[in-house]
Amino acid sequence: MSPDEVVGAIIAPAGATRRVQRVDLLQYLCQIQHQLNCIPAAAISQLAGALQISAAEVRGVIEFYAFLHEQPRGQYDILFSDNITDQMLGSRNLLAQLCKRLGAEPGIPRDDLRVTIDTTSCTGICEQGPALLVNGRVVSRLDNSRIGQIADLVESEVEVTEWPQAFFLVEDNIQRRDQLLSKQTADLSPDGSALHALLDYGETTLLETIEDSGLQGLGGAGFGTGIKWRRCKQAEADCRYVVCNADEGEPGTFKDRVLMNSYADSVFEGMTLCAGIIGAQHGLLYLRGEYRFLLEPLQQVLQQRRDNGLLGRNILGKQGFDFDIDIHLGAGAYICGEESSLIESLEGKRGIPRKRPPFPTTIGYLNKPTVINNVETFMAAAKIAVLGADWFRSSGTADSPGSKLLSISGDCKRPGVYEYPFGVTIRQILADCGAENTQAVQVAGAAGITLPITEIDRRIAFEDVATAGSFMVFNNDRDLLEMVQNFTHFFAHESCGLCTPCRVGGALLKDLVDKLVHGHATRHDLGEIETIGALMQDTSHCGLGSTAPNPVLDLLRHFPQLVEKRLAHSSYEPAFDLDAALQEARDISGRDDAGAHIEPFK
Amino acid sequence: MSDKNTFMLDGVAIAFNAGDTVMDAALRAGAYIPHLCHNPEFTPHGSCRVCIVDVNGRRRSACTQPAAAGLNVENSSDDIVAERRSLLQMLFVEGNHVCPGCEKSGACQLQAVAYHAGMLSPRFTHFFPQRAVDASHPEIAIDFNRCILCELCVRASNEVDNKQVFTISGRGIGSHLVINSPSGKLGDSNFAATDKAAHVCPVGAILPKHRGYEQPIGERLYDKQPVSIVGDVAAHENDAQGDDHDR
Numbered sequence: 001m002s003p004d005e006v007v008g009a010i011i012a013p014a015g016a017t018r019r020v021q022r023v024d025l026l027q028y029l030c031q032i033q034h035q036l037n038c039i040p041a042a043a044i045s046q047l048a049g050a051l052q053i054s055a056a057e058v059r060g061v062i063e064f065y066a067f068l069h070e071q072p073r074g075q076y077d078i079l080f081s082d083n084i085t086d087q088m089l090g091s092r093n094l095l096a097q098l099c100k101r102l103g104a105e106p107g108i109p110r111d112d113l114r115v116t117i118d119t120t121s122c123t124g125i126c127e128q129g130p131a132l133l134v135n136g137r138v139v140s141r142l143d144n145s146r147i148g149q150i151a152d153l154v155e156s157e158v159e160v161t162e163w164p165q166a167f168f169l170v171e172d173n174i175q176r177r178d179q180l181l182s183k184q185t186a187d188l189s190p191d192g193s194a195l196h197a198l199l200d201y202g203e204t205t206l207l208e209t210i211e212d213s214g215l216q217g218l219g220g221a222g223f224g225t226g227i228k229w230r231r232c233k234q235a236e237a238d239c240r241y242v243v244c245n246a247d248e249g250e251p252g253t254f255k256d257r258v259l260m261n262s263y264a265d266s267v268f269e270g271m272t273l274c275a276g277i278i279g280a281q282h283g284l285l286y287l288r289g290e291y292r293f294l295l296e297p298l299q300q301v302l303q304q305r306r307d308n309g310l311l312g313r314n315i316l317g318k319q320g321f322d323f324d325i326d327i328h329l330g331a332g333a334y335i336c337g338e339e340s341s342l343i344e345s346l347e348g349k350r351g352i353p354r355k356r357p358p359f360p361t362t363i364g365y366l367n368k369p370t371v372i373n374n375v376e377t378f379m380a381a382a383k384i385a386v387l388g389a390d391w392f393r394s395s396g397t398a399d400s401p402g403s404k405l406l407s408i409s410g411d412c413k414r415p416g417v418y419e420y421p422f423g424v425t426i427r428q429i430l431a432d433c434g435a436e437n438t439q440a441v442q443v444a445g446a447a448g449i450t451l452p453i454t455e456i457d458r459r460i461a462f463e464d465v466a467t468a469g470s471f472m473v474f475n476n477d478r479d480l481l482e483m484v485q486n487f488t489h490f491f492a493h494e495s496c497g498l499c500t501p502c503r504v505g506g507a508l509l510k511d512l513v514d515k516l517v518h519g520h521a522t523r524h525d526l527g528e529i530e531t532i533g534a535l536m537q538d539t540s541h542c543g544l545g546s547t548a549p550n551p552v553l554d555l556l557r558h559f560p561q562l563v564e565k566r567l568a569h570s571s572y573e574p575a576f577d578l579d580a581a582l583q584e585a586r587d588i589s590g591r592d593d594a595g596a597h598i599e600p601f602k
Numbered sequence: 603m604s605d606k607n608t609f610m611l612d613g614v615a616i617a618f619n620a621g622d623t624v625m626d627a628a629l630r631a632g633a634y635i636p637h638l639c640h641n642p643e644f645t646p647h648g649s650c651r652v653c654i655v656d657v658n659g660r661r662r663s664a665c666t667q668p669a670a671a672g673l674n675v676e677n678s679s680d681d682i683v684a685e686r687r688s689l690l691q692m693l694f695v696e697g698n699h700v701c702p703g704c705e706k707s708g709a710c711q712l713q714a715v716a717y718h719a720g721m722l723s724p725r726f727t728h729f730f731p732q733r734a735v736d737a738s739h740p741e742i743a744i745d746f747n748r749c750i751l752c753e754l755c756v757r758a759s760n761e762v763d764n765k766q767v768f769t770i771s772g773r774g775i776g777s778h779l780v781i782n783s784p785s786g787k788l789g790d791s792n793f794a795a796t797d798k799a800a801h802v803c804p805v806g807a808i809l810p811k812h813r814g815y816e817q818p819i820g821e822r823l824y825d826k827q828p829v830s831i832v833g834d835v836a837a838h839e840n841d842a843q844g845d846d847h848d849r
Contacts, residue, residue, distance in 0.1 A: 054769065056768075056769045492775065495775070496773055497773045498649045500693060501689060507775040508695075508726055535685055535689070539685055
């Protein structure tokens with residue numbers, strides 16, 4: 001097929017009943033990128049014409065998402081996961097090796113357009129990293145030998161589908177089960193038990209059960225699930241939506257990947273339960289682009305549920321209980337985990353966070369009342385519907401009932417997914433996962449909190465250390481400044497660019513942290529870091545900007561001795577290297593004598 | 603103050619109507635809250651954050667904060683002014699703002715708001731981005747170096763002109779204004795000097811051509827009175843400078 005035909009088949013597949021619509025723009029773009037490895041100019045005009053929007057608008061969407069490219073990146077687009085946990089496992093060195101083997105520069109397509117080698121934000125394979133994506137497929141457990149094989153496969157032009165299947169193996173790695181994943185709960189028939197409960201007891205009772213359970217959003221924010229559902233149900237509207245946030249983008253978290261791999265039925269059951277309670281007929285699961293490998297298996301589960309009468313029209317034979325679920329793909333944008341950005345992205349737009357209020361429960365997807373919950377929350381809700389509020393409250397603390405899945409990676413013997421009742425101490429977690437000589441743990445991801453080992457007795461709970469599940473361990477041999485540098489770069493890269501403090505402040509902070517890491521920062525710079533950090537926390541439009549300075553501010557607060565060691569002795573250091581800045585002039589003039597150099601400012 | 607339809611702004615009671623934001627009510631009452639991306643003719647945007655105020659102990663952008671009875675809004679405390687100044691300093695280093703060489707100097711809202719906030723230096727490290735000037739249109743020039751991403755032209759073109767001439771592309775510090783035309787040039791678009799979008803830019807990014815320094819420095823909008831008194835430059839398009847041009 002010619003590129004034109006590919007695009008034509010994507011926006012108007014033969015026999016399709018769905019009309020071409022603007023809200024599907026991102027999905028069209030994801031498919032075009034997937035099939036053509038780029039989105040050529042002709043495809044942009046074709047799309048703009050079909051959707052009656054401007055080509056600039058289409059480009060604006062393409063340029064927002066890291067996985068969409070106008071320029072060809074070659075037959076093999078290889079993206080090394082660049083989370084700090086990947087780096088700690090040697091990813092940067094492996095990237096350099098592959099570049100050398102293939103004669104490519106990082107980030108630049110090779111001249112023959114065979115391959116581009118680049119980095120990407122955390123791919124959620126932290127406990128079996130280092131990982132990379134090749135044309136959107138995850139390759140886990142990279143090592144020297146695997147890099148060598150990849151170089152050979154690329155040079156000999158072997159299709160990615162023909163690469164050894166072992167490369168693509170992504171295991172669940174569940175290391176500890178508790179309330180939700182225990183054998184008797186997890187094996188509980190996911191094929192309709194919650195929906196039977198809904199039909200038996202009625203939506204009013206079931207909603208009360210969810211409220212009584214005290215279930216709070218397990219995506220990190222901790223908003224009451226019952227009250228969220230009730231508000232959406234009470235909002236006046238002719239239709240409502242249920243959205244599952246599976247944009248698990250927080251660096252270091254991967255538990256939703258495991259739930260969708262092995263417990264998708266329960267997640268969809270939770271969504272259907274919610275739909276039955278609030279009166280929604282349409283659900284959407286927003287799957288991060290990094291998890292594209294889960295798309296087909298998830299679609300199979302959905303089809304099975306349709307075949308079993310658990311989705312579609314008249315669910316379980318009940319007249320008028322109609323609900324179905326679509327899966328939408330993301331395309332490399334951390335901000336889309338923020339619920340209002342996620343809605344914008346579902347509508348096919350740039351993932352810019354909306355103004356709040358109004359909240360999605362009143363004005364959400366397509367401006368209709370929408371419930372958005374995390375993968376884990378929907379699964380927990382499905383179990384609560386069957387086992388009851390008391391069952392759920394029998395675990396956890398008074399303020400944080402239930403359990404939490406943690407994604408544990410970094411310096412420990414047994415990384416993986418651990419389920420604990422809320423209230424568990426950091427001390428116990430570290431002992432269980434086999435962490436030794438621990439210097440610090442980063443809880444709740446890059447946006448979270450850095451805890452020095454002295455705070456080991458703090459607890460995972462909404463009232464103490466709240467988390468969506470990321471838990472990264474750093475031992476005494478690690479340079480925490482590298483972690484801070486990694487996260488600060490991550491946030492600058494992922495800022496949507498809407499508001500001044502995050503867009504500009506994040507970029508300034510990145511440069512200042514680099515200056516600190518390179519040993520050029522002074523006390524004045526530390527003051528500027530504090531000022532910019534506080535400004536971002538106070539004035540940013542959304543949570544990305546207000547949490548972005550956390551890693552560096554935590555470093556200054558808890559590890560002043562590490563910072564002290566890195567300070568330059570002068571009270572002022574220029575932001576750039578004066579001598580290096582003269583290089584261009586030296587090149588032009590052909591001079592390289594002493595007079596063409598400048599001593600560092602002291 | 604217990605009045606049902608008032609809130610306190612720096613200790614003064616401000617009346618509001620249903621549906622007002624803090625900014626709406628303040629503007630109507632003649633109380634000045636510094637702002638750049640806000641223009642009452644368009645949907646609030648909340649992006650520049652310059653209108654940041656303290657609302658019952660939390661920082662909020664006044665242009666998006668719904669007014670409500672009993673709110674205590676601080677607009678002029680030292681902390682707020684310092685934060686506002688830092689935000690303005692960020693905008694100044696993000697682009698290339700060379701006031702002495704800018705046709706808009708003296709009638710530039712960014713400059714005027716910066717004076718109002720007591721900004722004396724850019725303070726942060728300049729990014730010095732490389733941005734080309736677009737002079738392809740016969741009547742209007744665009745100097746992207748001065749764009750502060752307020753999206754007023756985007757909103758005006760979408761909401762009033764129905765032309766969708768402008769949009770934002772990229773993300774993060776790479777966010778930039780782009781033009782919807784086959785070549786990406788303004789001259790190749792259906793933009794007209796009479797478009798609303800040609801008359802809303804708060805800085806010198808979108809400027810009429812063929813008119814150099816018609817109004818002398820020293821006699822411009824903000825040379826005579828501060829922005830807190832005369833308000834937005836867009837609201838003066840048809841008096842001061844505009845009249846001179848048409849003569």
